[in-house]
Amino acid sequence: MNRRRFLTTTSAAAGALMLPRASFAQDGAIKFGSVLDVSGIFDAYGTPMDMAQRLAISEINAAGGLLGRQVEIVSYDTQSDMALYTQYAQQLTRQDQVDVVQGGILSASREAIRQTLRRAETLYFYNVQYEGGVCDRNIFINGVTPAQQAEVLIPWALSRAAGKKVYILAADYNYGQITARWIQKYVTDNGGETVGVDFFPLDVADFGSTIARIQTVAPDLVVAPLVGGAHLSFFRQWAAAGMNTRIPLASTTMGVGNEHKVLTAEEGNGIMVAYNYSQELDTPANNAFKERWTAAYGDTSAIHEIAVSHYMGVQLWAEGVRRAGSLDRMAVIEALENNLSIEGPSGVMTIDPQTHHATLDVHLMEVRDQKMNVVESLSQRPPVDTQAVCNLITNPDDNTQYEIQI
């Protein structure tokens, strides 16, 4: 064996190992693709979502699977790195050739993969609350949008404030920027005035100067769509300065990843939020869901809003496949567009055929003693913000995210 022979053989072997594996025959398992951050700074969002999808898929498989076939999860950990979303989305479509992709957490991650999945003609579910406006027939979104969340949160928060001046602190990326504009619109619609808007990159953890500046302006209400672990320090430092008893605080994001459990009770009490799900919802569906979750994972501490949205996304897709009777993308899309509606832990969720968004219940909640207590429930709110600009029935080839201009 000489060196040339050795090198040729080993490189041929290595090359053979790198060839993509042949796809399974049609009678094999259905492939469910997932891209989520289960490590890194967003894993508080991603890990419970991953747990939720595994629970959903195991329930589907235990009931006989879909179309007589078992469902297999092909999941990638994007490690809170947006570049990895693009890479893994391409891998899921080209190499693994999955039948559906569900995932993406931050709006930046959704936009990183939406066009790739559309071009690869792979169905995509984005199961997280966001800033609204995405008009794309290949995607289904069941998270709350500003018209469902901010539109009801702002008047309620203003009713609890001593006046009408509002200060906004938002995360500095597409979600924060667009949501801040929506909040300003709803503040104006309710007779208020926005006295300041500040944006913070996701790793800013020192808000001392900001809190001093807020006090200089003296607003009556602070609205804070802040995102991630570093921004949580704002709520801590706000409470440490004693401001939490002086100026009411509302947020469109705090609690989505169980952040209200990371804050102590003194730091979190009184924060006003509005979401589709709360663990404290006392319905048969939610109680049964919590029991199934406990049976699988031991306790319910990980369940949060977007874990439940993601669970519902999987169930919606499964129902679409059953009604279509096939995995063909257009057949499933048409089945989903046919006013498909299922009930889950957060109530009834119906897909709106015009926008591919969801009509769902929204609850106004207040954080108290590390729980989110429901103050008022609004039933079956349609996604009116996206409906105003997007119509996939008359314009099925639309592929835009409409942004609010003020």
Next chain:
Amino acid sequence: MDLAVVILVEVLYAIASLVLISAGLAVVFGMMKVINLAHGEFMVLGGYTVITAVGLGVNIFVAMLIVAPLVVGLFGLIVERLVFRHLYGRMIDTMLASWGLSLMMIGAFKMIFGNTQTGVTGPIPGLTVGDYQINGYNLFIIVVSLLLLAGMLAVLRGTRAGLIARGTMQRSDMAAAMGHSPDRIYMTTFAVGSALAGLAGAVMAPLVGIVPTAGAGFIAKAFITVIAGGPSLVTGLATASGAFGLVNQAFSFLVSPVIGDVALLVAAVVLLRLMPKGITTRFFRGRL
């Protein structure tokens, strides 16, 4: 007038937090030339110690000022015996070893504490200054950092142990010839540096929040401050923290916290360009 007081407190707090964050690294890197990339994780360990101790009923001040430094100092001792002892003088290798240590610690935190570990509330309520509310806890941090600087000066200048440590850092062969064991002295110094890192993490925990990946937010500023400080331990730490804290807060108030951070980094670049080996090679030379 009230705003001036608020800004002054914020500036002093920024300087104090830089002093606290960098003190442990100043001892470990400045004295022993060990690049400890796990310094942030040592701080996070101090934070988790406080959370656990408070959960077990220990008074929060005792947990922050006594328990956390002891625990992290002990951990530092173990790490030094197992890892760093073999790497003195090999700077790049200490970088690699400490990077691996930091990844291991982050994984351990995630396994043990998870992501939704409740933190601790700051024990000092907000203070009213005229029309403004400020964070009373900031004043506590300022006091702790002043005591820390004073303590470091006192130990290094006033005690025999400090003298031996300084001597060993300058010429370990002479110290060995005089009958002191450099091995033992390095071990103790590393443990003290780790204890200081634990103290910093414990004291900052109620404000900044302890998640497994919180260390990354500290490490950059700590290294910048220590390197810009230069060879003098306490004076370098104080002057570098003072310069950067002032620049950071000035721009934070004038523009925004993001620009404040940018200004700190620009100031570091300028400072290192003008004085590549640190501030105390030019000013305050020869001082401790």
